Amino acid sequence: MQRLTAITALLALAGLALGTGAVAADKYPSKPVKIVVGFQAGGPTDVVARLVAKALQDELKGAFVVENKPGATSNIASETVAAAQPDGYTLLLAAAPLTMNKFVFPKQKFDPLKSFEPVSKISSAPGVLAVSPKMPVKTYKEFEELAKKKPNALSYGTTGAGGTQHMATLRLEQLTGIDMLHVPYSGGSGVLNDLIAGVVDSAFMTSTGAMPNLQAGKVIPLAIAGPVRLPGLPNVPTFAELGLPGMVSDSWNGLLAPAGTPQPVIDQLAKAIAKAVQSKEFKDALIPQGAVLIGNSPGEFKSQLQAEVSHWSEQFKKVKLD
CATH class of the missing domain: 3.40.190.10 (Periplasmic binding protein-like II)
Incomplete structure (x- = not known):
């Protein structure tokens, strides 16, 4: 009887914990959310960040503010977010250098895979x-x-x-x-x-x-x-057309949170991003510029980051940085 009572109490506590988590997720965001960008205002990553901030603000009914922290090929911003509280109120609008920088700055204070919770890859160009x-x-x-x-x-x-x-x-x-x-x-x-x-x-x-x-x-x-000519530059050939199919360069943007951020928060953000990239505002702003809109899941984005880190590990063995 006592054992049954103890089990019942534990189940009740577990239910309370789950309920508390659900309430916390339902209330997110209850204060302003900072989206940190590792590049200057007005640049391509900043443009995407401001579109994302507005979309998240409209969808999640909270304040989302862009903060630019340029420097060290975006490492200053990445370090700031990696060290932030994992509560969903400090996010990183990352770009392609995130998966390269560990090979350029071996003493950097974060790891591109271990220090973040991927939310969604937003676009590539x-x-x-x-x-x-x-x-x-x-x-x-x-x-x-x-x-x-x-x-x-x-x-x-x-x-x-x-x-x-x-x-x-x-x-x-x-x-x-x-x-x-x-x-x-x-x-x-x-x-x-x-x-x-x-x-x-x-x-x-x-x-x-x-x-x-x-x-x-x-x-x-x-x-x-890239694989095809851009609608905005129809007369400019691809490298593949010029006989260099191996000359590919992808500049992507994605949203990440500090490692340990609650999964319900990550899921809310990912769902909002998936909806945003389908909006007329995103399409009108980015597709004419040559962007491909993505809005994938946290798991898909995580797999892509892992693949990129592995790719760059091999590539950096072949080049000498100056």
Whole structure:
């Protein structure tokens, strides 16, 4: 009898705990939620972050505020979120460098897999190789020929060593045998401004951030590092069309929370993201820029992050960072 009473009490406590968790999830968010971005305001990741903040605010009926913490190829933002309370009130709007940075900054204070709870991969976009309008080239073929004639003379801008733009250019160098001078910046806007001005000769641009300048001819697009031509740049060929099918660069954005964040909160956020990427607002803002909208599940996003970390582990063994 006493044993039965004890079991009943334990079951009651378990039910109370489950009920408390459900109530807590139902009330989320009960205070402002901070979405931390590792890049400058106005850049492609920031644009996605602000769309996400508005969508989550509308869907979950709470305040979502974007906070920009650029630096160290987004590591400052990642470290901030990894160290935050795992309560769902500090989130990370991450980009592709998240899975690369551990190989660039071996002393970083977080792990891309262990320090976060994946919520959803929001979008991806191909890189676009572009050159300054002051360059004497109009096609990719002319660019490659010039680069081969002048080893280490042409420059390329990136958002930092080991980042998406840098790895894309190193991959291009591997495939073609060209050799160029690396010029790192703290953010995408710096790369774009100096490319327009001719301070640097070339750069892999994220299509979602640079499309207006690419379309206006302020920088000259030469090739798309994705599977198909972009609707906004129908006359620009893919690298595959140019005989370089291995030249692929994907700039993605996804939402993550600190490790240990309650699963009901993760599920609420993921459900809201899945709905948001189907909205007219997201489609109108991102698809014309060359983005592919995703909005997958936490489990699917986690598997993709694991695969990317494994991929970059192998890739970084083949290149020398400068």
